[in-house]
Amino acid sequence: MARSSYALAAAAGLFVLPFCHSRGTNDQVNNPNIPYGSFNNPSAYVRPKWRYWIPDASVDPVDVTNDFAEAAAQGAGGMELFGYYLYGGTNPAYPAYVPTDWAEYGWGTDARKTKAANDNNMIIDFALGAGYGGAGVPSQYDDLNLQQDIQPFYGTGPLISASTGLVISEGVGNVASVLATSSLTEVTHQVNAQGHISLSFPNASGTHYILSAFYLIFTHEREQIGPLDINSNTFAAKAGVPQSQPASFRNNGSNVWDHFSVGGAQVAINYWNKYLFTDTTKKLLKKVGNYVWEDSIEYFPRYAWWTTHLPKVFQQKHGYSINKYLPIIVRGQVGFVNNVKVPLYNTDQADTGLSYLEDYRQTLTDMYSIYLQTMGDWANSLGLQYSAQPSYGAPLDMLANIPSVNAPESETLGFSQDIDGFIDGFRQFSGPANLAGKRVISSETGAYQGIAYSETIPNLLWDVKRAFAGGVNTHVFHGYPYSGYYPNTTWPGFAGFDFEYCEMHGPRQPAWDFYGEFLNYTARNQWVLQTGIPKVDVAFYLKAVSYYFGASYSPTDVQAAGYTYEYLSPDNFALPTAHVANKELAPDRQAFRALIVRVNDTMTVDGATSIARYAQRGLPVVFAGGVPTLFWGNNATGAAYVNKTLRSIRSLKNVHTVPFAGLAASLANIGVVPRTQVSANGTWHSQWREDTANAMTYMVDKKVELDELEALSEKDLWCRDLDAWTGEITPITVFTETKTSITIPLTIAGNQTVVIGIKHGKAVGACTAAAPPNAVSVSAVSASTYSVKSTTGLAPITLGPWNLTIEAWSPPADLYAFNGSTVKTNTSYTLDTLVPWRHIPNTNLTNVSGRGYYTTTLLWPPAGKGNVAGAIIDLGSIVHFARVYVNGALVPPLDPVLARADIGAYLKKGTNKVEIVVATTLINVISPFWDEQRTSGGGTTFYGIGYLGPSPIQDYGLIYQVVVKPYKTVVYNK
Numbered sequence: 010m011a012r013s014s015y016a017l018a019a020a021a022g023l024f025v026l027p028f029c030h031s032r033g034t035n036d037q038v039n040n041p042n043i044p045y046g047s048f049n050n051p052s053a054y055v056r057p058k059w060r061y062w063i064p065d066a067s068v069d070p071v072d073v074t075n076d077f078a079e080a081a082a083q084g085a086g087g088m089e090l091f092g093y094y095l096y097g098g099t100n101p102a103y104p105a106y107v108p109t110d111w112a113e114y115g116w117g118t119d120a121r122k123t124k125a126a127n128d129n130n131m132i133i134d135f136a137l138g139a140g141y142g143g144a145g146v147p148s149q150y151d152d153l154n155l156q157q158d159i160q161p162f163y164g165t166g167p168l169i170s171a172s173t174g175l176v177i178s179e180g181v182g183n184v185a186s187v188l189a190t191s192s193l194t195e196v197t198h199q200v201n202a203q204g205h206i207s208l209s210f211p212n213a214s215g216t217h218y219i220l221s222a223f224y225l226i227f228t229h230e231r232e233q234i235g236p237l238d239i240n241s242n243t244f245a246a247k248a249g250v251p252q253s254q255p256a257s258f259r260n261n262g263s264n265v266w267d268h269f270s271v272g273g274a275q276v277a278i279n280y281w282n283k284y285l286f287t288d289t290t291k292k293l294l295k296k297v298g299n300y301v302w303e304d305s306i307e308y309f310p311r312y313a314w315w316t317t318h319l320p321k322v323f324q325q326k327h328g329y330s331i332n333k334y335l336p337i338i339v340r341g342q343v344g345f346v347n348n349v350k351v352p353l354y355n356t357d358q359a360d361t362g363l364s365y366l367e368d369y370r371q372t373l374t375d376m377y378s379i380y381l382q383t384m385g386d387w388a389n390s391l392g393l394q395y396s397a398q399p400s401y402g403a404p405l406d407m408l409a410n411i412p413s414v415n416a417p418e419s420e421t422l423g424f425s426q427d428i429d430g431f432i433d434g435f436r437q438f439s440g441p442a443n444l445a446g447k448r449v450i451s452s453e454t455g456a457y458q459g460i461a462y463s464e465t466i467p468n469l470l471w472d473v474k475r476a477f478a479g480g481v482n483t484h485v486f487h488g489y490p491y492s493g494y495y496p497n498t499t500w501p502g503f504a505g506f507d508f509e510y511c512e513m514h515g516p517r518q519p520a521w522d523f524y525g526e527f528l529n530y531t532a533r534n535q536w537v538l539q540t541g542i543p544k545v546d547v548a549f550y551l552k553a554v555s556y557y558f559g560a561s562y563s564p565t566d567v568q569a570a571g572y573t574y575e576y577l578s579p580d581n582f583a584l585p586t587a588h589v590a591n592k593e594l595a596p597d598r599q600a601f602r603a604l605i606v607r608v609n610d611t612m613t614v615d616g617a618t619s620i621a622r623y624a625q626r627g628l629p630v631v632f633a634g635g636v637p638t639l640f641w642g643n644n645a646t647g648a649a650y651v652n653k654t655l656r657s658i659r660s661l662k663n664v665h666t667v668p669f670a671g672l673a674a675s676l677a678n679i680g681v682v683p684r685t686q687v688s689a690n691g692t693w694h695s696q697w698r699e700d701t702a703n704a705m706t707y708m709v710d711k712k713v714e715l716d717e718l719e720a721l722s723e724k725d726l727w728c729r730d731l732d733a734w735t736g737e738i739t740p741i742t743v744f745t746e747t748k749t750s751i752t753i754p755l756t757i758a759g760n761q762t763v764v765i766g767i768k769h770g771k772a773v774g775a776c777t778a779a780a781p782p783n784a785v786s787v788s789a790v791s792a793s794t795y796s797v798k799s800t801t802g803l804a805p806i807t808l809g810p811w812n813l814t815i816e817a818w819s820p821p822a823d824l825y826a827f828n829g830s831t832v833k834t835n836t837s838y839t840l841d842t843l844v845p846w847r848h849i850p851n852t853n854l855t856n857v858s859g860r861g862y863y864t865t866t867l868l869w870p871p872a873g874k875g876n877v878a879g880a881i882i883d884l885g886s887i888v889h890f891a892r893v894y895v896n897g898a899l900v901p902p903l904d905p906v907l908a909r910a911d912i913g914a915y916l917k918k919g920t921n922k923v924e925i926v927v928a929t930t931l932i933n934v935i936s937p938f939w940d941e942q943r944t945s946g947g948g949t950t951f952y953g954i955g956y957l958g959p960s961p962i963q964d965y966g967l968i969y970q971v972v973v974k975p976y977k978t979v980v981y982n983k
Contacts, residue, residue, distance in 0.1 A: 051532045063491050065115070079492075082525070088489070094233045097141045098238070104246070107239055109496065111235060139263055146280040150264075159313050161336075162222055164226050169197075170335050172193060175210075176188060176219060187355050270380060274380050274383040274384050301393050307402055313342045320332060374405045381399060385415055389415075409581065415447075419435060442480070444587060451484065452481045484531055495944075518931065519931070529736070541698040543697065547676065550607070550616070552641055592663070621658050630664045636666065761904060798879070809970075812838075816862070856937050877976065879914070879978075881909055883971070883974060892925070
């Protein structure tokens with residue numbers, strides 16, 4: 010969307026965007042109701058977006074409008090609006106000061122309405138609430154649909170359960186006591202009206218009996234604190250200005266609602282419908298809106314995740330009461346609650362009572378799914394869609410819940426930063442989403458702890474590319490802070506998370522004017538990865554409710570052999586697309602060629618039933634390491650059924666029991682082959698998408714190699730190289746073709762990507778099986794000849810000397826006298842050889858950030874080489890951003906990983922002017938006054954996690970010698 014909305018971001022006003030258009034509610038892979046644009050110029054609907062942080066409703070609407078214009082100018086497709094409000098004001102890590110009166114400018118108030126008319130052709134997502142997750146709205150304190158909890162032993166709310174049990178082994182410290190399962194007895198009905206109970210216990214061999222009581226309480230978790238909280242110093246954020254007495258609950262902050270019930274969803278729905286949505290606003294949202302959005306689950310109970318109807322639903326689903334097992338349930342919350350110390354109890358069963366905990370977590374998963382569907386139905390009724398980061402953060406089956414969201418969103422911060430685990434985590438997320446036909450699988454991308462103002466674009470692209478490889482196809486970059494004035498804030502402007510997390514993108518960054526290059530690169534890859542339907546080679550079975558952000562399958566052999574894979578929960582088998590035809594699972598979606606079930610997988614009744622049905626219909630089923638015996642939940646009859654069912658299919662010829670090690674070899678032995686095979690020393694990660702006319706594969710590599718890509722397909726196909734940096738599409742003329750495959754030699758650097766399009770039809774022009782040595786490029790001249798640009802016999806030219814002008818970006822003398830401007834000063838230097846700025850002799854540039862303008866000349870053609878046709882310029886790798894001009898003409902964007910470009914078209918005979926512009930991060934200039942940095946009065950010391958100093962000083966400028974490599978053109982006969 011083009012402009013923001015207080016009603017949507019800070020809930021205090023409205024920006025009208027009359028020329029924007031929403032997606033509507035159809036956002037599945039089949040016939041989405043959106044314009045895609047082209048590969049060269051994707052539409053706003055497929056482009057990356059920014060998470061946009063608005064401090065509170067006091068912000069200047071002109072500055073908000075300018076921020077949207079800036080983001081649009083650099084190629085963003087939209088904004089994910091978020092009312093920041095000091096991240097809720099509750100976190101002791103961010104002890105800032107509230108600089109405005111939140112009785113007037115709090116979330117959900119009626120501060121004012123403002124219109125902004127200019128159209129930036131963007132789209133908008135908006136958070137359901139303010140603070141840290143968008144999961145709370147203003148509400149009455151005694152609303153029964155707010156977040157719930159259960160308190161052991163004594164509470165002020167209704168009694169849920171009383172039970173007794175015999176302790177047969179006393180625990181010490183973090184070691185749980187053991188309860189005799191046969192002794193567990195519910196005695197709730199024996200509690201009288203005064204709350205008293207009289208009990209007697211039989212003699213038994215144990216240490217003692219316990220009486221457990223659990224009461225319903227409300228967490229009153231604050232998503233955004235209000236004036237009463239601020240005035241009473243209840244939370245971390247303090248009053249920077251006097252806070253007025255709230256006129257009503259609407260002016261006193263926001264509370265987290267219950268996320269496991271329809272009633273909880275209605276708390277948010279009713280507030281928006283009653284106080285924020287007028288008929289005019291609803292019509293406006295249908296024009297400009299995209300997603301109603303929630304962040305990950307970051308609102309934790311003290312004892313256990315709970316909702317009023319959980320005992321009833323539990324009984325219906327599992328056939329027994331949860332009540333007497335609540336001591337076991339509370340023990341199982343460790344790691345998912347606010348670390349309140351409670352007695353720890355296990356049972357004397359082999360699984361220590363895990364089966365009861367699994368049934369509890371499954372019940373929560375199912376109830377959360379209903380909540381998600383309720384929110385989605387409401388969003389759809391408005392002509393919008395619902396997006397959320399589902400499940401993770403709570404003990405839920407994330408894979409089961411993903412299909413319940415219109416546009417599920419993941420994140421790079423929460424997922425493992427180990428490369429293989431990082432990608433594997435996204436595979437777990439994308440499997441259910443693709444099976445459910447979600448066109449958009451998004452990621453909140455680029456948040457890292459401790460590197461504020463030092464995140465480089467190559468590092469950000471590291472996340473982007475690996476998330477793509479894991480199945481993500483849309484990025485929401487973290488983040489773009491409001492750029493206008495905000496009280497008690499120093500240069501270079503308002504910053505989220507008190508500088509703990511990166512990054513503060515936007516016009517404050519010296520490289521901002523260059524961002525369009527990497528955003529267009531990302532957009533073009535998203536265009537590819539949102540086109541058609543993803544096809545995946547194999548599926549791994551995975552049932553889990555404590556999501557682990559890492560590799561579920563840690564061996565690398567399957568990846569190394571070129572297989573693509575995703576994960577599915579048995580809960581996903583209920584989707585209508587999860588059927589078998591032509592020996593493939595989900596033929597209309599991923600078309601998996603095999604289902605892998607590992608010996609340590611946990612089985613469910615429905616999962617075993619589905620696996621047997623798939624096997625009977627011809628799908629190859631692979632038991633890796635043996636047939637699993639672990640069963641999910643407390644159901645002895647179900648466990649016996651699972652064991653019998655899985656063993657009954659082992660005799661089928663398409664069911665294979667293989668060793669756990671060497672899984673890739675086993676797949677090959679049974680005839681399951683990958684769609685894309687790579688012969689290489691490096692590790693390649695690929696994605697394959699296809700529609701009725703085209704197939705496209707996206708690949709990212711880890712190291713520099715000359716590798717071969719083999720795409721298995723029928724004959725008579727036309728291959729094209731889709732360059733995501735330039736937007737150019739060119740035929741591939743170097744390949745070999747058989748009846749079943751096409752093999753293409755590729756040379757790319759580590760962390761580079763390539764997109765290859767394959768289309769039915771004869772190749773245009775000639776083709777050759779191999780390129781000659783030192784070939785820069787090969788192109789068809791006719792059906793029988795092809796042209797090669799070759800550097801053979803031509804010496805490279807190292808450019809220099811250089812004239813360098815550094816435009817230093819510096820703060821004003823008074824750090825608080827910030828009105829959006831930066832002091833810029835120029836200094837010039839002559840360099841015989843290129844070195845980082847801080848190593849230029851006789852200078853003091855260590856703490857200088859900004860832009861560098863390099864100029865040199867090139868005499869062309871080289872002496873004695875009059876037959877040269879052109880040249881490649883090579884900058885090596887780029888620290889952050891760089892642009893090249895030759896004779897005043899801008900060279901197409903450079904891949905920062907291997908910054909090379911053909912400049913033949915720009916060269917002239919004689920002296921040629923070569924200019925290179927680089928831009929830096931801000932960390933070097935900020936480092937000397939890091940401890941003086943303030944945002945809303947908060948600084949860089951974090952309570953609870955200690956002091957985070959500035960990131961290390963970075964090397965700025967051109968740090969490798971720039972080389973020009975002449976080439977000649979040679980024509981060969983086929």
